[in-house]
Amino acid sequence: MFHRRSMIAAAIAGVMLGGVTAAVPAPVHAQENLIDSIVQRGVMRVGVGNFVPWVFRSKTGDIVGFEVDVATKLAEDMGVQVEFVPTVWDGMIPALLAGNFDVVISGMSITPQRNLRVNFTTPYASSGNMLAASVQRMPDRASLDDFNDRSVIIAAVRGSTAAAAVQAQLPRARLIQFDAEADVLQEVLNGNADALVASVPKPGRDAATFPDQLYIPVRETFRGTLEAFALRKGDADALNFFNNWILVNVANGFLEERWDYWFVGQDWADLVPE
Template sequence: MIKRLSVAIAAAVLLFTALVLPPAQAQSVNQQLAAGSVLETIKKRGAIKVGMSTFVPWAMRDKNGELIGYEIDVAKQLAEDMKVKVEFVPTAWDGIIPALLAGKFDLIIGGMSITPERNLTVNFTQPYAHSGIQIVAHKEQAAGFKSLEDFDKPDVVLAVRRGATPATAAKRMLPKATLRQFDEDALALQEVLNGKAHAFITSTPTPAFEALKHPDKLFLPIPEPFMQGAEGFALRKGDPDALNFFNNWILLRQQDGWLKERHDYWFKTRDWAGQVVGE
């Protein structure tokens, strides 16, 4: 009888342990994750640090040297909704992910396309913008070019921004072409304007804007983007609370139309061009 009672008590203890301790441990883990979230850092600091890089019309300097653009509007509105200030950290594009991992800023809002390669290193939110990759070409150098096959030749020089998704797309889809990489979009474009490259490959709407600005030198050999992309905020891995918050912020700002309104202003009009030198 005593032996049976002991077995019953042991079974009850084991059952209690199985049912009670795991949830308690899970709650402890959840609390630790929440306390370590970048959201807590942002709230304590009273400011959100945003890594970004300048390229039209995502982020650029106006005539007074102030940052303007779609990304800038997004980051400012995000900060306002979080009731904190925003601090922009301009960073070279090819070093922006290492800088995020090193803790130089809290997240990247920089027109970063979601790719499997990047996603192995950082987490992405759901897309807050959708862009495409398009070609703007020199009228003389690329005369008669009408397809991707026309550009996929060893004697064709393509200018791209180093480390950007269009550069990766050009390598994959135009492997025979000669790729010339630059640290800034403006430098890559200038190479084409100078007649030293056949075309500049970059994200929409830049190709269309540049063709309109330089009708004597540039044209769109392929009217539509040859590749579609989706852009998300990039975060350090291991922070589910931050990922959840930013995903829901994007969802709500999509639902109320704010993201579309801002995107249409920067990508479908040139009303802002007078604020920027050279635009």
């Protein structure tokens, strides 16, 4: 009896030991060569968030937006297919580090704090952000400095360029962060925050839609934040490739043309309902 039971216990321990040992693969990223493995696989996996008009789902469920145009052209130039992996903001960096996708192209602003953890490419976009204030809570202001105060509550989307801009330029204001832009707007409409900050031209359109609740105190935009692709650390070849791709496509006007299409024009308005 005793022998059998001990053997069962030993067997269970053995199986677990075996399982765990088998689960440990050799380090793969030590000598990673991202570009080669993308070309070999024939597919580039791109992590994207969810943010109009950077990248979002059209009313037929397709993934569309500025990032999609950028990544599609990038993949075309590499001669591979592109595969988008929509991911919530909280999961983006872990999934990148775990190798779930090759690169994050999702309107990510460069900040030194973040750069300690991931590599950023040369910026491929610079977004302007604008502030829309609540008529009820903060009427008749005409300067951004009025909002740089401890008593002011400003709403923005967590991880967005707007949140980065508020932290950089209105450091004294209390920044509250939500997961989606609709929440940010509703928060100000409901009178729970003094202002919202979002990338142009949306704040202007919101103010036009809800003139009794929102107004634009300052027409000029915030100093721009710089957006870049994010990569795992330790692969200079990939960084070089992406940097130069961006430089080329700044020079040939592709990025600017796409930017104007998504951020200035309204030709894509019928991708979303109403």
